[in-house]
Amino acid sequence: MGVPMVRNLLKAGFPVTVYNRTASKADPLVAEGAALAMRPGELWGKADIIITMVADDAALQEIYKGEGGLLESVPSGKTVMKTVIDMSTVSPATSRELAGLLAERGAEYLDAPVSGSVKPAEQGQLVIMVGGKRSVYESALPIFEKLGKASFLLGGQGAGHSTKLAINLLLAFNIQGLAESILFAEKNDIAPAAMLAVINESALSNGITRLKAANIENDEFQAAFALKHLAKDLRLAKEQGLHTPGGEALEESFREAAPEWGEQDIMAILPFLRSESEEQPIF
Numbered sequence: 001m002g003v004p005m006v007r008n009l010l011k012a013g014f015p016v017t018v019y020n021r022t023a024s025k026a027d028p029l030v031a032e033g034a035a036l037a038m039r040p041g042e043l044w045g046k047a048d049i050i051i052t053m054v055a056d057d058a059a060l061q062e063i064y065k066g067e068g069g070l071l072e073s074v075p076s077g078k079t080v081m082k083t084v085i086d087m088s089t090v091s092p093a094t095s096r097e098l099a100g101l102l103a104e105r106g107a108e109y110l111d112a113p114v115s116g117s118v119k120p121a122e123q124g125q126l127v128i129m130v131g132g133k134r135s136v137y138e139s140a141l142p143i144f145e146k147l148g149k150a151s152f153l154l155g156g157q158g159a160g161h162s163t164k165l166a167i168n169l170l171l172a173f174n175i176q177g178l179a180e181s182i183l184f185a186e187k188n189d190i191a192p193a194a195m196l197a198v199i200n201e202s203a204l205s206n207g208i209t210r211l212k213a214a215n216i217e218n219d220e221f222q223a224a225f226a227l228k229h230l231a232k233d234l235r236l237a238k239e240q241g242l243h244t245p246g247g248e249a250l251e252e253s254f255r256e257a258a259p260e261w262g263e264q265d266i267m268a269i270l271p272f273l274r275s276e277s278e279e280q281p282i283f
Contacts, residue, residue, distance in 0.1 A: 005121050007122075016029075016035070017042075019042070019043060040066075040069050041070060050082060050084045051085045053088050057236075074107075078105055079106035085109075085111075085112050086098070091161065092131075092161040096157050096158045099111075109136075110136055110157075111157060111160040112151070113161055115127040116148075121147075124148065126149070128147065130160045131153075131155055131159030131162075134153060168234070175208065175267060176250055179267070179273050180273065183274060187277075222265060223263060226266070227268050228258045234247075
């Protein structure tokens with residue numbers, strides 16, 4: 001996700017300095033005009049706005065608190081008139097903690113996770129959900145407008161991440177519902193392609209049913225959004241108070257699928273459920 005987002009900023013004329021924990025992964029962006037930082041703390045001297053986007057809470061904490069991290073480089077009490085935007089999907093509690101630590105250093109903070117996968121990121125068509133101060137949000141709009149088709153200020157710090165967990169809960173319902181519909185049709189001798197044709201001409205057609213049709217028909221699940229990440233997001237939602245029957249069932253389903261299918265696309269919940277169904281005893 002980060003690579004196409006940086007490319008869109010470069011194309012828009014923004015000077016960009018990049019950091020990656022595996023430095024070689026930044027080589028293509030450096031070749032396209034980005035500067036390279038060797039540790040996160042260097043970014044204070046190179047950018048007015050610092051954007052982080054990593055896989056989970058642990059990775060984000062390392063960026064901030066690890067050796068050479070953002071917080072180590074500017075001790076509490078010093079002032080850096082900067083804005084930090086986190087576009088990862090992490091716990092709202094983590095956002096509020098980091099916002100407080102940055103405020104001690106004079107820096108502003110927005111949590112701004114995105115909805116969309118690689119293709120929308122390439123096209124600058126992400127949806128951006130933001131928590132933080134309105135004045136800081138408005139100052140960041142020129143960046144958001146190059147990365148997404150829409151951005152929303154949803155409340156104080158943590159609100160962006162709460163919204164992202166809510167939308168990914170709905171995503172999980174869509175994905176598992178589609179998978180279960182396909183499996184039920186299969187058991188009644190309706191081929192997946194035929195079932196998908198019906199779904200996508202019906203009132204139940206949506207972006208997900210159309211986008212994932214090729215995965216299902218070809219039985220190929222190369223990750224656009226890895227299943228392990230949705231499993232993580234459902235765990236975070238549960239930790240934030242998700243206790244509805246359907247939500248808890250989804251969290252269990254994706255958690256159990258992750259060890260084998262976690263690196264595959266979220267639609268790989270289909271072969272996971274198929275294998276689970278085949279293993280059920282017949283009485």
